[in-house]
Amino acid sequence: MKKILNGLAAIGFLLAGTAGVAVAAEEANHAAEPTHFPIHKPKEMDWTFAGPFGTFDKGQLQRGLKVYKEVCSACHSMNLVAFRTLEDLGYSEAQVKAFAAEYEVQDGPNADGEMFTRKALPGDYFPSPFANSAAAAAANNGAAPPDFSLIAKARGVERGFPTFVFDIFTMYASNGPDYIHALLTGYDEQPPAGMEIAEGTHYNPYFVGGKSLAMAKPLSDGQVTYEDGSPETVEQYSRDVSAFLMWAAEPHLEARKQTGFAVMIFLVLFAGLVYATKRKVWANVAH
């Protein structure tokens, strides 16, 4: 056992050494022309859904939905999310029906062979703001805004060694929401002197794909009215919409963690029983 531990320690030191060299080499490049992105790593936030017993804060999800609906949805589709699933946010069936009815979707063909638009039903999905991705790109400087259904799992800044090893034990799985929050709140930082920002793009040191992005700062204080008295600030909007997008990407997160707890309890107890049996079976056999 001791030897195995020594071996593991040796592996650790060796890897740490090389990683150190690599990181030092990377940092030397940081100047007005960085080559590695994002320029700043996102700040780790406290999310209610993190950890083994994490659950969504329904009030927060409702606020996040409001931010999505009033701000983001002007450009970003969310076409894998059905209205019916909004009941997860604490809305009643009637409320979901009313919410869906605020949207128009295309249906058909009808008996005359004509396509028609009608009010959305709970079984429908969030309609896209653009007819197709070419139209989305044309309206947005050539870059189609990404769909938001899975964005909280489709983005994440690389954690690097050794952090990614610790992440196993801390159950860190909030790369996506941390990134979204950092990006949305990162527009106010000014680029360092000498850095050139391409025409039509906006500096954001948290953007994973470069030093600036096509999307302008989307949120400003007081833009969305909250009915529950939560602060109407960019910081709060960003948190709420990040949490909402995590729900949109992983709607069964709570069920997953709850099932997981029961499974882990069972496996640990079962392992104990099997181990006791194993000891009894082998008690009289030297091995």
Place this chain on the structure above:
Amino acid sequence: MSGGHSTYSPKTGIGRWIDARMPLPRLVHDSFVSYPVPRNLNYAYTFGGILSIMLVAQILTGVVLAMHYANDTTLAFQSVEKIMRDVNSGWLLRYMHSNGASFFFIAVYIHIMRGLYYGSYKAPRELLWILGCIIYLLMMATGFMGYVLPWGQMSFWGATVITGFFTAIPLVGEWVQQLLLGGFAVDNPTLNRFFALHYLLPFMIAGVVVLHVWALHVTGQTNPTGIEVKSKTDTVAFTPYATIKDGFAMVVFLAVFAYFIFYIPNFLGHPDNYIEADSLKTPAHIVPEWYYLPFYAILRAITFNIGPIDSKLGGVLAMFGSIAVLFVVPWLDTSKVRSAVYRPWYKLFFWLFVINAIFLGWLGSRPAEGAYVIMSQLATLYYFAFFLVIMPVLGLIETPRRLPNSITEAVLEKNKSGSAHPAGATAAPETRG
């Protein structure tokens, strides 16, 4: 299956009736109940059993997932999300299957390392070892094709890069690549054939596993001393002794597996695979699944031409060579002593090999530039030197430690000298020799 004398005696009339016609219960009894195993097997020897339950788990979850999956480029991504959102417990099945692939590989790597440490490949177990290598190759093919099915960005670009390797083969390369793709680029025909093969290969693995277990039951297991079984006192019956020990290891392994499924299900995946495949947008860094990273690092380490072989073909040859070399390990190792427990120098080089392999994996995840290239080249050099230089030379010049006369002697010696230590509390291989 075992070559030895059968001890099965059916107690009931029906049992005798079946036994006289088709002695399947006898086969099961002889293979998994009375089958003798060395009494000194440690927990490193439990991974064969763990691998068999992982194979079964993958097939079961995979068959159900296939009922909901649509293998068409316009539907695949959405159908996977449908499984995640709308299918009852679909998220559980899908996370079990995707993390199951990773844990299958974790188990197989430990299993292979155990074989290398205790010299399990040496005569008369060469065929057993080679069958294992074939299973590993089939696993790699299955894993690769399975990763393409969700039709995310890494699925698409991983498939593009990996099938691109084949174009490096002179003369037939392009033809092979087009045969794999079913066209000139990764598209619907590629997805269709990968799905068909991804469904087929696990059953081929199961078939080779039967041969692997058959070969094992002919030669019998090795053990940490590397000394063959000589008398009845060297062994215990498979049931209950090995079954309960394997069972305990399986439950512990499943607990770690469950931890990943329920708490960090996307830890081993890549975020880009939650973006639908787009043939017009290349991801910044295309990386394969973690279990291929060491080989990916070897592929990219060859950045220079060697005579008529250009760097691209060189890289592909090095990558395939790094797996091909495993097949000839039984003939590369010249040592008369089987187990690393009695080979102080081999033990050192073995652990260096393990560290080096993990290091190669890390390098595979880095971009191929600057210092990483040189580190990859050095690590690749050690990888091949371990098999092609160290193994043959060390066997000739190393002075092994004194070997015990039998397994029983080794066990009794250890129990006498060692303080009364709890039975099997740890899995430290060398202290349990």
